[in-house]
Amino acid sequence: MGMVLKKLEQLNLQNDTLVVYMADHGYSLGQHGRFEKHCCYEPAVVAPLIFRWPGHANRGVVRDLTESVDVPHTILDLLGVEPFTIRHGQSLRPYLEGRCPAKPRDHIFSEYLENEEACVRTEQWKFVQCSGRRARTDGYRTDDPTPGRYIRLYDEKKIPTS
DSSP states (O other): OOHHHHHHHHHHTTTTOEEEEEOOOOOOSSSGGOSSSSSSEEEHHHEEEEOTTTTTSSSOOOOOOOOHHHHHHHHHHHHHHOOOOSSSSSSOHHTTTTTTOSSSSOOEEEEEGGGGGEEEOSEEEEEEEHHHHOOOSSSSOOOOOOSOEEEEEEETSOOOOO
């Protein structure tokens, strides 16, 4: 990332270039006895997302719920390009301008299809469901969560899954 930013500076493009750094997932590093991303615990669901565009995007940290599907709409909005006809996400531009959006996202959805696990997360609650119909073949068999069917509801305000 540093090499890209340095090259933009050498070309005098650092103020005219929107740089977006993101990942599609986080990664567990021993939390909950796991060393991978294939679950709905917070370390695996929370992903890095950085927008850099001097003069257009303020510095700051957003802790509100966002999803990867918000990124394309945000880029189009920032660049003044017509939005997609069908929108699956919403623009994060208000956050980049130091404001809150008129209607912040009240939930996120995440899934891992290899073991048919999915979750819905709000500020307070996380609902996780795994069908148990498929054995994992990705090399990450674990006992936590126990393989097979499960349904879990977490109160993130009382006992966070981080």
